Amino acid sequence: MLSRASFAKHSFRTASTAARYASTKSLRETLQDVIPAKQEQLKKLKAEHGQTVVGDVKVENIIGGMRGLKAMLWEASVLDPLEGIRFHRLSIPDCQKVLPSAPGGTEIIPESMLWLLLTGQVPTPEQTRQLSQELAEKGELPVFVEKLIDSLPKTLHPMTQLGMGVAALNHDSSFQAAYEKGMKKQEYWTHTLEDCIHLIARLPALASRIYRNVYKPDAQLAPIDKNLDLVGNYANLLGYGDNHSLTEYLRLYIALHGDHEGGNASAHTAHLVGSTLSDPYLSYSAALFALAGPLHGLANQEVLRWQLAMQTEIGDNITHENIKDYLWKTLKSGQVVPGYGHGVLRNPDPRFIALQEFCQSRPELRESPIIKLVNKTFEVAPGVLKEHGKTKNPYPNVDATSGCVLYHYGLTEFKYYTVIFGVSRALGALTQLVWARALGLPLERPKSLSMDALEKLIKNP
Numbered sequence: 011m012l013s014r015a016s017f018a019k020h021s022f023r024t025a026s027t028a029a030r031y032a033s034t035k036s037l038r039e040t041l042q043d044v045i046p047a048k049q050e051q052l053k054k055l056k057a058e059h060g061q062t063v064v065g066d067v068k069v070e071n072i073i074g075g076m077r078g079l080k081a082m083l084w085e086a087s088v089l090d091p092l093e094g095i096r097f098h099r100l101s102i103p104d105c106q107k108v109l110p111s112a113p114g115g116t117e118i119i120p121e122s123m124l125w126l127l128l129t130g131q132v133p134t135p136e137q138t139r140q141l142s143q144e145l146a147e148k149g150e151l152p153v154f155v156e157k158l159i160d161s162l163p164k165t166l167h168p169m170t171q172l173g174m175g176v177a178a179l180n181h182d183s184s185f186q187a188a189y190e191k192g193m194k195k196q197e198y199w200t201h202t203l204e205d206c207i208h209l210i211a212r213l214p215a216l217a218s219r220i221y222r223n224v225y226k227p228d229a230q231l232a233p234i235d236k237n238l239d240l241v242g243n244y245a246n247l248l249g250y251g252d253n254h255s256l257t258e259y260l261r262l263y264i265a266l267h268g269d270h271e272g273g274n275a276s277a278h279t280a281h282l283v284g285s286t287l288s289d290p291y292l293s294y295s296a297a298l299f300a301l302a303g304p305l306h307g308l309a310n311q312e313v314l315r316w317q318l319a320m321q322t323e324i325g326d327n328i329t330h331e332n333i334k335d336y337l338w339k340t341l342k343s344g345q346v347v348p349g350y351g352h353g354v355l356r357n358p359d360p361r362f363i364a365l366q367e368f369c370q371s372r373p374e375l376r377e378s379p380i381i382k383l384v385n386k387t388f389e390v391a392p393g394v395l396k397e398h399g400k401t402k403n404p405y406p407n408v409d410a411t412s413g414c415v416l417y418h419y420g421l422t423e424f425k426y427y428t429v430i431f432g433v434s435r436a437l438g439a440l441t442q443l444v445w446a447r448a449l450g451l452p453l454e455r456p457k458s459l460s461m462d463a464l465e466k467l468i469k470n471p
């Protein structure tokens with residue numbers, strides 16, 4: 011197996027970028043280094059290929075949610091329908107080999123994923139630690155945001171609370187303040203980056219305050235430990251810091267959910283809103299409300315609800331036949347099977363596989379009833395969905411399993427699960443905001459058509 015350092019050397023595109031890897035540059039210095047080449051690449055693409063045709067637009071694309079339309083620039087990851095996601099050319103197993111973990115841990119941590127997404131380079135353990143330290147130092151919430159969250163009714167969905175909290179953090183936006191003072195376009199990305207780092211740093215405190223208020227009102231929130239990584243602190247704040255396995259799972263979960271190219275609803279929303287030069291807080295707040303829909307991130311809450319309802323209805327010792335009947339009952343009642351199907355993927359989601367492998371690596375998870383039920387459902391559902399014949403992808407997506415480990419370890423409040431997804435998706439959505447501003451990407455404004463206008467166009471193309 012390749013070591014992290016040797017893989018990193020092999021994974022760089024040019025000798026000069028490989029040389030940079032050996033340095034101890036900060037995240038900002040590394041970005042300063044890589045941005046000019048990307049700006050040049052875009053300039054060349056525009057000048058030499060601005061008029062090159064790369065696909066057709068069919069009527070079915072226009073009326074079918076733009077599925078399959080290649081219409082967005084997104085730097086950090088690309089999704090292949092069969093292979094799944096690659097973060098700057100690295101597959102999930104590649105990332106598991108080369109990205110640094112937390113001291114005492116073995117799983118990828120969000121800081122190393124964030125570094126990779128932002129720069130296209132694999133950070134050293136030391137660079138990763140420095141980023142962890144910076145995030146911990148910037149992790150406290152402003153008091154007015156604490157008060158805002160504390161004032162919300164416990165019955166308000168945790169995702170609504172998260173979106174509100176993130177939007178309120180724009181009070182301190184460096185981008186907005188600099189824009190008001192008339193900053194130049196070349197300076198956009200540096201202020202965007204400052205906001206993105208501050209926002210990611212503050213997400214654990216915000217997300218755990220929501221958890222405490224809604225589910226554990228008598229619990230004391232731990233202070234942020236300046237020596238811990240982002241998820242080490244998040245687990246502590248949630249009250250699960252002494253559960254090493256759950257903390258490691260959260261590290262992997264949050265790293266892997268970070269980015270899924272640009273067209274998914276949450277990432278696309280952040281990109282659209284950011285293209286108006288709304289600051290990163292407002293852009294990401296909007297993204298969270300897209301993530302909160304049951305066809306997208308909320309599916310992980312729905313999966314648990316659905317699997318537990320299956321268990322309640324059928325009881326213990328569930329057979330494959332019982333699951334088959336329950337799947338048909340769900341489908342015949344006109345509902346979707348949560349955690350199955352995908353807008354792009356046409357194979358089992360490699361994130362699903364990575365999380366399942368995590369479960370198989372731990373004896374207590376191998377024996378867990380809820381994890382066994384998720385596995386058994388996976389053995390039956392693709393066959394039923396194929397027979398049903400509607401979905402283009404009868405296989406599980408990441409949401410089919412992501413909640414069951416949380417449930418096993420006692421984090422059973424499944425309406426909270428999408429908040430954890432929301433802490434994660436910030437990595438990719440905010441990375442692209444930095445790149446969009448560094449590359450000077452324009453306002454997003456596609457052309458829409460009415461049905462009459464479309465018919466006219468069909469007659470006279």
Ligand SMILES: CC(=O)SCCNC(=O)CCNC(=O)[C@H](O)C(C)(C)COP(=O)(O)OP(=O)(O)OC[C@H]1O[C@@H](n2cnc3c(N)ncnc32)[C@H](O)[C@@H]1OP(=O)(O)O
Binds near residue numbers: 348350403408
């Ligand atoms: C992190 C993520 O966001 S991953 C996705 C999480 N969402 C879910 O797990 C919810 C369940 N899955 C779904 O609803 C869908 O598969 C989606 C939303 C993820 C993708 O939607 P699409 O790209 O439109 O899927 P597809 O083209 O295969 O849909 C064709 C038909 O199959 C149906 N279908 C797709 N998936 C399922 C499913 N899991 N169960 C039942 N029917 C399904 C669609 O509803 C659609 O029916 P319609 O023609 O009556 O409208």
Ligand SMILES: O=C([O-])CC(=O)C(=O)O
Binds near residue numbers: 353
């Ligand atoms: O790619 C998508 O459309 C949905 C998804 O899996 C994600 O956003 O993680």
